[in-house]
Amino acid sequence: MRVEIDPKSGFCFGVVRAIRLAERQLASQGSLLCLGEIVHNGEEVERLKRLGLDTVQAIDASLPPAQESILFRAHGEPPVTYQRAQELGLRVVDATCPVVLQLQRKVKAAGERLKPLGGTVVIFGKPDHAEVIGLMGQTDCQRRVVHSTQDLEGIDFTRPIECFSQTTMSPTDYRSIANAIRANMEKALGSNDIPLVVHETCCSQVASRQEQLVAFAQQHDVVLFVSGKKSSNGQMLCRICQQANPRTHMVSHPEEVQESWLENAEAVGICGATSTPLWLMQAVASRAEEIGKAHEPQLPVGRPCSTR
Numbered sequence: 001m002r003v004e005i006d007p008k009s010g011f012c013f014g015v016v017r018a019i020r021l022a023e024r025q026l027a028s029q030g031s032l033l034c035l036g037e038i039v040h041n042g043e044e045v046e047r048l049k050r051l052g053l054d055t056v057q058a059i060d061a062s063l064p065p066a067q068e069s070i071l072f073r074a075h076g077e078p079p080v081t082y083q084r085a086q087e088l089g090l091r092v093v094d095a096t097c098p099v100v101l102q103l104q105r106k107v108k109a110a111g112e113r114l115k116p117l118g119g120t121v122v123i124f125g126k127p128d129h130a131e132v133i134g135l136m137g138q139t140d141c142q143r144r145v146v147h148s149t150q151d152l153e154g155i156d157f158t159r160p161i162e163c164f165s166q167t168t169m170s171p172t173d174y175r176s177i178a179n180a181i182r183a184n185m186e187k188a189l190g191s192n193d194i195p196l197v198v199h200e201t202c203c204s205q206v207a208s209r210q211e212q213l214v215a216f217a218q219q220h221d222v223v224l225f226v227s228g229k230k231s232s233n234g235q236m237l238c239r240i241c242q243q244a245n246p247r248t249h250m251v252s253h254p255e256e257v258q259e260s261w262l263e264n265a266e267a268v269g270i271c272g273a274t275s276t277p278l279w280l281m282q283a284v285a286s287r288a289e290e291i292g293k294a295h296e297p298q299l300p301v302g303r304p305c306s307t308r
């Protein structure tokens, strides 16, 4: 059995940057708080915890005493969180991904344009995702998080709209939402000359993986998609692999790989999300190889052959 790790899978540069920043701080100060899990991968969170990175869920009175600094992860935070950190005298180690930072600035600018016109900022994403919460906090203009076309109800389509996507959403799904908004506006305004701006904000690190993943999934009999179950980018990319190859299984740990999945498989592909560390994909590959070896046909053991 051949086991291959997808060379394009693994941490995106935003996550690599956040982890390096955390490791650098930990090397100099020994311990650090992180607001929310630094990456949606329990194994990597555990590894960093052993180095001194403690995850907290909020900046409030529940924080452990005598803390000096707090890390904001790649997803970014709304301005109010920076304010809270400042009030508590915490130094912010800011690991917000530069792509997310740019998106936050765009949302803020759109809010400033739309507010006097009674328009709406629409954000396509998951309402409870940290990045979306960070984006929503950039403006006090009328704004709406949309995850499906049903969420469009109640938007004033007669006023200008600017759309943005959470960086890890599928560009195809974003296009469908934007088309539905366009159709609603054309109907409401009775014209196809409508004040709609659709910003291209899906992250290229995620979008470019889709096509490549389809090819990778099709080249293997079985695909083991390694990802934390909470990763939205992991769920989306795993779905793409499953569509390309129904023998795709999502695993978070090597122990989850079931022997029955690999039956009669000659080629097994290991891939993952932008939050999946390489060392975890390697551990899953070793487990698959172990299973493969255990099921290799054994040569019959006979009597030593004799030429006389």
Ligand code: SF4
Binding pocket: 012, 013, 014, 015, 074, 075, 097, 098, 099, 100, 167, 168, 203, 204, 205, 206, 274
């Ligand atoms: S997926 Fe893209 S936007 Fe999100 S952290 Fe990674 S590089 Fe940054």
